[in-house]
């Protein structure tokens with residue numbers, strides 16, 4: 001920063017009016033940050049500069065010479081013309097890494113002042129003539145999105161010259177006029193880039209629409225599109241897809257994220273469906289406090305051991321320490337069960353089936369990942385009490401099947417239902433069932449939702465019991481006299497209670513979280529952004545008016561606008577979530593990108609020709625396939641198409657998952673299959689020590705092999721589940737566990753996992 005100041009003062013350019021402000025990552029935020037200062041200094045409040053960095057197309061082996069284009073923020077230029085003028089065949093927006101390497105800046109920071117004497121020789125600067133000659137003051141980032149100073153256009157030119165950079169002053173308006181080409185068909189396929197939502201163009205008169213549309217495809221493009229490939233840099237891709245697809249925003253407490261409406265709608269859809277299903281089986285919703293006392297939290301030892309390191313504690317109120325710190329629930333078993341003991345007095349109080357839609361906090365220190373591993377997350381937790389194991393078992397399986405349906409029928413994500421190994425089961429429970437998902441890009445498994453049978457461990461600890469209706473009368477009488485509790489200072493065993501005619505209830509707990517959304521994004525998203533499964537997309541159909549050119553009359557334009565509006569209304573009336581994108585200041589190409597990035601399942605294009613033919617063009621987000629649909633029965637054909645998209649998305653993901661589950665009977669193949677980003681299904685002995693050994697050996701062998709997913713630590717495989725559908729893997733009789741050689745019990749799916 002000081003070097004910029006001294007460089008500027010050496011040129012007699014005033015720098016004392018430097019403004020510091022919050023990081024400006026969009027034109028709007030920049031404006032709101034500096035408008036008042038501009039006014040107070042007597043500078044125009046509408047003068048801003050923009051800086052866009054391009055990478056000219058060169059031979060792969062050549063070192064690129066980035067082109068830094070500096071212009072008024074509202075100036076209109078044609079990238080191809082600029083490229084040709086500079087003698088390049090083609091220029092593309094520079095990737096963030098290139099900006100970092102050459103200018104040590106992000107796209108938000110970069111400005112004319114990012115060019116210095118040190119880096120000048122590696123760059124070419126292009127300055128718009130209308131800016132270079134202006135004596136007005138313009139806002140310029142002082143090489144950081146958090147600082148702005150005001151310079152005249154002439155001063156910017158003077159500064160650039162002083163750095164020694166190769167400087168081209170180009171008259172953009174003239175160049176553009178020379179390159180004027182016939183009006184492009186506005187219904188042409190979208191380009192891969194477009195201007196950002198913060199693009200500063202105002203409403204554009206129809207006569208200049210074509211040129212504005214062309215410009216809109218370039219302005220600030222890198223703010224909008226996904227800049228990395230899914231297969232190339234998956235973690236970065238995931239982050240960009242979530243943020244640019246408008247799913248979430250970051251928050252200033254690490255590991256916590258804001259769920260924006262686009263993702264929250266997915267959760268609401270899951271809630272609505274699942275809530276209706278559990279009510280069918282008599283589950284009622286309720287709400288327990290988020291705070292839990294230490295005494296209650298630690299009542300069940302095995303259980304709390306599983307959570308202890310992640311429990312967040314409230315230790316202070318204002319500035320004074322709490323006498324007894326309270327914990328924030330990591331889950332609610334111990335919160336709820338003392339009350340179950342009060343509420344369940346007779347077998348007539350059973351079954352008790354309660355559910356909460358709430359959030360829980362697990363203060364993990366592992367690398368947080370939006371939706372997959374966050375410190376606070378939304379979920380539902382069901383807690384039920386039953387008179388018999390048989391009844392509890394039945395519910396466990398029913399709920400698990402509902403979870404399967406959430407994934408398969410709402411999110412179009414395939415899962416494998418099964419039971420967890422003893423090592424992986426819920427701490428303190430009897431057994432855990434799970435639906436296991438799969439992220440093909442990393443080859444890692446992900447636990448999708450779990451339904452636990454807790455057995456009688458918790459009811460024993462919390463003394464949730466009823467008089468056994470089937471016990472002989474004399475035992476009942478004896479039991480009544482004794483009551484609950486531990487007369488001689490110790491807890492009675494389950495058998496002792498039974499001898500007194502008391503029956504400890506059988507309990508279940510089951511939970512499904514917003515992790516579902518992360519799995520959905522990872523499975524379906526592509527290089528262009530999100531791909532939303534139709535049943536959970538807040539907007540299922542985006543309608544874009546097209547084909548408006550210089551010759552379009554106002555009446556023709558109005559007719560198209562009206563047709564789009566009416567189509568949206570008709571679809572909505574038929575229960576389809578449709579939206580007409582009638583924003584006047586964006587080109588069709590821009591809108592196409594906008595909705596593609598957000599993964600809207602169907603885009604409808606309506607232009608003059610479509611009006612004539614009484615048809616619309618439908619473009620699928622998942623396959624990008626285009627079809628022409630008649631406006632007659634449009635809601636029916638759209639409904640059918642949405643279902644088709646769902647089915648196709650599921651079939652594609654299912655085929656992928658199936659092809660990546662490989663049966664393995666020889667240890668020699670185990671790590672190789674794992675490293676091929678597959679799950680390994682082995683005939684397994686189900687011995688816990690063997691599972692530990694599998695993890696150790698596969699981790700060791702993996703590190704010897706080639707590098708895997710860069711950001712994932714080289715990890716060993718753990719058992720994901722013992723699939724219920726055993727028959728698909730063949731007869732296990734006589735098979736040996738490939739790790740230890742002991743007789744195998746069941747086919748078990750192992751893999752790396754999230």
Ligand SMILES: [Zn+2]
Pocket residue numbers: 684685686687690691737738739740741742
């Ligand atoms: Zn074994």
